[in-house]
Amino acid sequence: MTTETLAPPGPRTAGYRAIPVLAGAGFVVFWSSGFIGARWGTSYSSAFDLLAWRFLIAASVAAVILLIRRPRITRGDLVTHAGMAFLTQFVYLGLIFLGIDHGIPAGLTALIGSLQPLLIATVAGPLLGEGVSPRQWIGLALGLGGVALVVADDLGAGHTSLVLFLLPLGGLLGLVAGTCLERQRKPSIGSLDALCVQCMVSGVLFVTVTLATGQLTVPAEQSFYAAALWLVVLSTGGGWGLYLVNLRLTGATRISSLLYLVPPTTMLLAFLAFHETIGLLAVGGMAVCAVAVLMIRLRDRRQGVAETRATPST
Numbered sequence: 001m002t003t004e005t006l007a008p009p010g011p012r013t014a015g016y017r018a019i020p021v022l023a024g025a026g027f028v029v030f031w032s033s034g035f036i037g038a039r040w041g042t043s044y045s046s047a048f049d050l051l052a053w054r055f056l057i058a059a060s061v062a063a064v065i066l067l068i069r070r071p072r073i074t075r076g077d078l079v080t081h082a083g084m085a086f087l088t089q090f091v092y093l094g095l096i097f098l099g100i101d102h103g104i105p106a107g108l109t110a111l112i113g114s115l116q117p118l119l120i121a122t123v124a125g126p127l128l129g130e131g132v133s134p135r136q137w138i139g140l141a142l143g144l145g146g147v148a149l150v151v152a153d154d155l156g157a158g159h160t161s162l163v164l165f166l167l168p169l170g171g172l173l174g175l176v177a178g179t180c181l182e183r184q185r186k187p188s189i190g191s192l193d194a195l196c197v198q199c200m201v202s203g204v205l206f207v208t209v210t211l212a213t214g215q216l217t218v219p220a221e222q223s224f225y226a227a228a229l230w231l232v233v234l235s236t237g238g239g240w241g242l243y244l245v246n247l248r249l250t251g252a253t254r255i256s257s258l259l260y261l262v263p264p265t266t267m268l269l270a271f272l273a274f275h276e277t278i279g280l281l282a283v284g285g286m287a288v289c290a291v292a293v294l295m296i297r298l299r300d301r302r303q304g305v306a307e308t309r310a311t312p313s314t
Contacts, residue, residue, distance in 0.1 A: 020249045024258050027246050030238030031258075032265040035110075036273055037235055038097055041227030045219050047097035052210040053224075054231045055089070059203030061232070062196035069193065077187040081194050084178045085201035089240070091174030094206070099167035110263035112168045114147040117256040117296070119176045127180055132253055139295030143260035146292055149285030150263045182244075183252045191244040199236060257296035260289045 041050040099109060117140050121132045132140075187194065210216035219225075246255040264286035270276040 020246070023242055023246050023249060024255075026238065027242035027255070028258055028261045028265050030234050030242060032262050032269055034231060034235035034239055035262075035266045036269050037227050037231040038100060039270075039274075041224060041231065042097070042101055044221045044224035044227070045217060046215050047101035048094065048206065048210050048213070048215050049217055049219075050224075050228065050231070051093060051097055052206040052216055053228045054236065055199060055203040055206045057228060058199040058232045058236045062199040062203075066193065066196050066200075071189055071193040073189055073193065073197065076185070077189050077194075078197065080181065080185040080187045081189075081197040082201045083181055084194075085198035086178075086205065087174045087181065088178030089198060089202040090205045092171040092178070094209075095167045095171030095174070099164060099171070102164055102167070104164055104168060109168045110147065110151055110266065112172055113175075114144060114260055114263065116172055116176055116179075116259050117143065117253070119172070120179060120252050120256040123176075123180060127184065136253065136257075136296045139292045140257065142295065143257065143289055143292030146285045146288030147260055147263050149288060150267065150282045152281055152285075179247065179252050179256065182247055191241060191248065194244055195236075195241050198240070254296060257293050260292055264289055 038047075038050070041054075044050075096109060096113075121137065121140055189197075207216065243255065246258070264282065267276070267278055267282055267286075271278055
């Protein structure tokens with residue numbers, strides 16, 4: 001195992017340390033924007049129709065970027081990112097959007113999604129070699145409790161069948177599997193090229209499924225295409241792009257811990273966009289989530305030097 005050499009304190013070191021913080025904050029905002037775009041877009045079409053148009057546009061942009069950049073992509077990297085596209089975009093987004101389209105409350109979906117840090121932490125040690133300290137385990141449990149507070153007012157009294165309940169859970173497992181796949185394979189191409197490859201694969205998958213099931217339509221409402229562009233720029237470009245960046249900067253456990261901040265951030269965005277009210281219980285949950293993420297992401301001083309970190313590709 002290699003040992004990092006700590007640079008003396010200075011502006012350069014402080015600036016470098018700020019990069020993961022900014023990348024993490026941006027990830028939370030852009031990832032949360034996907035729920036807003038999903039609610040906006042599914043009011044005009046089905047979930048898979050919206051996803052097909054989203055990734056059709058994203059794949060077209062990705063193809064142009066790859067033609068301009070002409071990166072060297074090995075067969076191994078291509079297989080890895082095709083697998084990630086299937087797991088983290090087609091399976092995860094497909095099942096999440098499908099569940100929302102069938103009436104699963106957003107709060108319940110967010111609560112299920114918040115289980116990802118616990119699942120990642122469970123497999124990170126034996127599978128990925130990423131140690132989880134006792135303080136981080138406490139933070140993971142605390143974050144789950146904070147999310148439960150945030151979504152408590154949103155669960156309501158509606159009944160959800162077991163089959164529908166399994167949709168977001170299956171999507172969650174897809175996201176966990178894709179995250180572990182990237183950390184285990186450690187592909188060599190940069191984050192931008194990786195995102196482009198994944199968008200093109202997902203575009204083929206979603207368009208094929210919607211065509212085969214007769215769900216692909218050409219909606220007349222301009223707002224539908226505005227929602228699709230919202231998802232392409234903010235959710236795909238910003239959310240998934242920063243997901244890959246954070247995964248390489250900080251590792252699977254820390255990037256997953258940021259998902260605890262997604263439900264409260266989504267509620268704030270929904271309040272601004274749709275004038276949804278936020279209760280005191282939710283505000284308390286947001287504070288608990290913030291403390292939990294701080295506990296998880298701060299490295300123990302004794303582990304700071306020895307911890308191995310993946311360096312971002314250029």
